[in-house]
Amino acid sequence: MSDSILKLEDVCYRYADGTRALDGCSLAIRRGARTAVLGANGAGKTTMFLHLNGILRPTAGQVLCEGTPLDYSRHGMRRLRSRVGMVFQNPDSQLFSASVREDISFGPMNLGLEEAAVRQRVEEALCAVGMADSADKPVHNLSYGQKKRVCIAGVLAMQPEIVVLDEPMAGLDAAMQDELTTILEKLHSGGMTIVVATHDLDFAYGWADESVVMDAGRLLAHGPPAEILRQKEVQSTLGAAPLVEEITRSLSLIGIDLRAKGYLPRSKKELLKAISDYAIQEGKP
Amino acid sequence: MLTEQSAYTNRWRKVSPVAKGFFSLCGTIAAFAAGSPRTALLIALILAAATIRGAGIPPLRYLRVAAPALLFLAASCLSLVFSLDFGGTTGGAALYPAVAEFPRIAQVCCRSLACLTALLFLSLTTPLPDIITLLRHCKLPDTLLDLMVLCYRTLFVLSEAVHETITAQSARLGYASFRLSLRSLGSLLANLTVQVWQRSQALHLAALARNNDGALRFLESSHANASKSISIAAGAGAVMIALAVALP
Numbered sequence: 001m002s003d004s005i006l007k008l009e010d011v012c013y014r015y016a017d018g019t020r021a022l023d024g025c026s027l028a029i030r031r032g033a034r035t036a037v038l039g040a041n042g043a044g045k046t047t048m049f050l051h052l053n054g055i056l057r058p059t060a061g062q063v064l065c066e067g068t069p070l071d072y073s074r075h076g077m078r079r080l081r082s083r084v085g086m087v088f089q090n091p092d093s094q095l096f097s098a099s100v101r102e103d104i105s106f107g108p109m110n111l112g113l114e115e116a117a118v119r120q121r122v123e124e125a126l127c128a129v130g131m132a133d134s135a136d137k138p139v140h141n142l143s144y145g146q147k148k149r150v151c152i153a154g155v156l157a158m159q160p161e162i163v164v165l166d167e168p169m170a171g172l173d174a175a176m177q178d179e180l181t182t183i184l185e186k187l188h189s190g191g192m193t194i195v196v197a198t199h200d201l202d203f204a205y206g207w208a209d210e211s212v213v214m215d216a217g218r219l220l221a222h223g224p225p226a227e228i229l230r231q232k233e234v235q236s237t238l239g240a241a242p243l244v245e246e247i248t249r250s251l252s253l254i255g256i257d258l259r260a261k262g263y264l265p266r267s268k269k270e271l272l273k274a275i276s277d278y279a280i281q282e283g284k285p
Numbered sequence: 286m287l288t289e290q291s292a293y294t295n296r297w298r299k300v301s302p303v304a305k306g307f308f309s310l311c312g313t314i315a316a317f318a319a320g321s322p323r324t325a326l327l328i329a330l331i332l333a334a335a336t337i338r339g340a341g342i343p344p345l346r347y348l349r350v351a352a353p354a355l356l357f358l359a360a361s362c363l364s365l366v367f368s369l370d371f372g373g374t375t376g377g378a379a380l381y382p383a384v385a386e387f388p389r390i391a392q393v394c395c396r397s398l399a400c401l402t403a404l405l406f407l408s409l410t411t412p413l414p415d416i417i418t419l420l421r422h423c424k425l426p427d428t429l430l431d432l433m434v435l436c437y438r439t440l441f442v443l444s445e446a447v448h449e450t451i452t453a454q455s456a457r458l459g460y461a462s463f464r465l466s467l468r469s470l471g472s473l474l475a476n477l478t479v480q481v482w483q484r485s486q487a488l489h490l491a492a493l494a495r496n497n498d499g500a501l502r503f504l505e506s507s508h509a510n511a512s513k514s515i516s517i518a519a520g521a522g523a524v525m526i527a528l529a530v531a532l533p
Contacts, residue, residue, distance in 0.1 A: 053494050078496055086494040092442045093487035094494075097434055097503055099414040105504030110496040118504050138293060138412065140441035154495065 004028035005162060005193055006052055006084070011061035013047055013217075021047035023217040024061070029162070029195055034188055036204035036225065037197045038238055039214035045197040046089075048214070049164050052195070053086040082111055085155035087165040091147035100142070100150055101126070101135045107158040118157075125157035129183055145176035152183065162193040169200050181207060205229050205242035206267035213237060226264060244271045251275075287350050292412040296341040302415035303422060304514035305407055308335070311522025312403030315529035316396050322388075324532040325395035331525060332402035340410045350409065354401050362394040413437050418505050431501045439484070446480055447473065 006029040013022040021044050029035055029052075037045050050056040051063050054070055054077045063070045070080060085107075088094045097103040104125055108118040126132045129149040134142065139150065148168060155163055168184075169177050181203070188194055198204055204211050204225055211225040215237050221228045225242075228234055235241045244265050248258050256278060258265065263274035292298070297305065312332045319325035336342050368383040383390070407416070417433055450473050454460065459469035492501075508514070 050490070055490055055493050074498070078498075081494060081496045088487070088491055088494070090487065092445075093484055094491035096438060096488065096492070096501060097414060098438050098441070099412070099503075099506065101506065102414055102503040106497070106502070107495040109502035109504060110498070115504065119507075122504060138289070138414075139438070141293075158495065 003030055005031040005066060007064040007067075008048070008051065008058075009062050009064065011048075011051060011058040011063060013051065013056060014059050021217050022051070022058070025214075025217065025219050026061075027212060027219055027222060029193060030210060032188075032191055032193055033209045034184070034207060035193075035195045035210045035212060036208035037195065037212045037214060038199070038201065038204055038229075039197075039220075040238070042216075043214040044217040045214055046166055047217075049086060049166055049195070049197060052162075052164050053084050054080045055086075082158055083160055084162045084164060085158055085160035087148075087151050087155050087163065087168060089166045089168075089170055091144065091151045094151055094154075095139050095147060098138050098140060100131065100137055100139055103139060103150060104154045104157050107154055111158060121157040121159065122153075125153040128156050128186065129153045130179070145172050145179070148172065148176075148180070149183070156187070160192075162195065163187065164195045166197045167199065168196060169198055169203060177203070201229065201238060201240055201242045202244065202267075205244060206270075226266060242266075244268060247271060287346055288408050289412075291340075291342050291346060291350070291409040295410050297339065297410045298412070299508060300410075301508040301511035301514045302411050302419040303511065304518035305411050306416075306419045307515060308518040308522050309403045309407035311519075311525055312406060313400050315522075315525040316399030316403060318526055318529040319396060319399065319532075320529075321533055322391040322395035324529055325392065325399045327532070328525060328529055329395070329399040329402045331528075332399065332406050335521075336402070336406045336409055340406075342409050347405070347409070351401070351405055354405075358394065358397055358401065361397075362390065365390045365393065415506060421505070427500045434501055434503075435488070439481075442484065443477065443481070446477065450476055 008025050008027045011022050011025045012020070014020050023044075025044070025048060027048075037048070039045050047056065051058060054063075054072065057072055065080060065083070070076065095103050096106055101122055104122045105118050108121045113121070123132070126135050129152050131146065131149050131153060134146060139147065142150065152163075152165070152168075165184075168180055172180060177200075184194055184196070184207070196204075196208075208225050210223065211228045212222045213220040213228060213234050220237055221231060221234050229238075229242050230245055244267060248265060248271065251258060252260075256275075258271075258274050258278060261274075261278060261281070263270075263278070265271035265274045312328065315328045316325055319328055333347070337344050337347055365386070366382055367380050368386075370379045370381060371377075411419075413433075414437075417430055417437075420433075421430055451460075451469075454469045454473065458465065460466045
């Protein structure tokens with residue numbers, strides 16, 4: 001079985017108004033990996049995601065699923081979209097029904113499943129995102145974060161192998177972001193391949209196995225975040241560096257070289273632990 | 286929003302919509318079967334009592350929801366009470382009360398009131414998604430029901446957008462004078478038109494991403510003891526119709 005589940009080969013896409021959204025983009029999404037796609041607004045993240053789900057078709061190049069070029073027929077798209085779930089950025093643009101349970105059932109019903117199977121999938125998806133208690137609430141009475149969770153549940157109920165989330169953290173407060181990260185972790189530990197577009201460098205640095213940096217429709221860098229997000233060119237494109245990375249670098253300037261001691265912190269929690277361990281080692285508890 | 290609030294919070298929220306729809310239909314039939322205004326009023330009272338006492342809708346909220354329809358009904362009844370006569374001896378138009386028609390007018394008005402309470406019973410006890418499920422059972426065309434689903438959902442999304450835009454416009458003195466208000470309303474409408482178009486595009490993409498190929502299909506909500514509820518509703522409805530037929 002191929003290691004990359006989805007692959008873009010030299011994909012170009014031009015919108016009807018002439019905007020070149022993707023320009024020779026090549027990328028392989030590794031099976032079971034957590035991939036964070038970073039880039040400024042207009043870098044082409046959403047356009048690339050729409051290609052992964054077969055909603056957009058490349059004007060040049062091709063998209064492959066498990067080594068086979070996508071079949072854009074009705075049947076082919078049905079098969080692809082049952083494997084690749086997509087969660088859009090704005091929940092109000094993707095929730096159809098005013099009832100939480102009904103909306104989650106939309107995808108499985110489209111798959112033509114039996115009612116009992118749909119019911120079971122809906123309940124499982126509700127539990128997976130922690131929304132079982134709100135299943136009977138009307139969608140318009142939910143908070144923004146809850147609506148996002150309903151959107152994720154709607155995709156999970158289709159039981160896809162890959163979930164693509166377009167800026168899932170946008171508009172969420174810190175607590176909700178933590179909750180969403182926990183949900184993503186749970187899905188990943190269940191073997192799901194997750195691709196996330198984000199502007200949150202700290203989240204990408206701490207969470208992802210692989211990071212993809214895009215700029216003006218092109219793929220600028222692709223690799224482990226600890227490597228990629230430390231590159232000067234990438235940091236200059238993104239306009240920032242991960243905070244943990246900056247603190248680690250600043251500490252090394254005043255003689256506290258965590259990397260030299262073998263610590264490679266990627267999150268706030270890991271950084272604090274590294275500093276604490278370092279202090280103990282240096283006899284400064 | 287009051288109707289919405291009542292539909293989601295009333296005591297009979299979990300009762301099968303088929304049962305509630307059936308009871309409401311029986312109420313309407315009883316209203317038409319009522320032989321006198323007094324009987325029609327009794328039917329209206331029974332239906333209002335079922336809504337207020339049975340489903341637990343606060344009386345004040347009930348009246349607030351009913352007020353616009355009651356005003357409309359009152360205006361219609363008044364227009365029936367008075368007749369215009371163009372063939373008078375003076376040759377001009379004359380307005381006079383149609384005394385001879387009073388019994389029939391009373392019958393029509395009371396019957397309309399009873400029908401109104403039957404509809405209020407359904408709308409105040411049943412959330413719209415459940416009513417749509419009920420209509421789907423009644424084999425209404427899918428396209429019409431899909432439109433209802435989308436309109437109902439979009440209503441809340443757009444009302445939020447309207448609220449946000451008005452707040453933003455007010456914060457920049459958009460409604461400081463009559464002239465500015467007209468201008469702001471115009472730009473609000475233009476902005477909403479674009480938003481509607483953009484949102485419909487986004488919904489289309491979201492539907493495609495979830496494997497949709499046309500009709501919007503959802504899981505129907507399940508209701509515990511549905512057959513028992515339907516039996517009770519049918520029994521109560523039959524008694525109401527019998528009462529309407531039996532009473533003079």
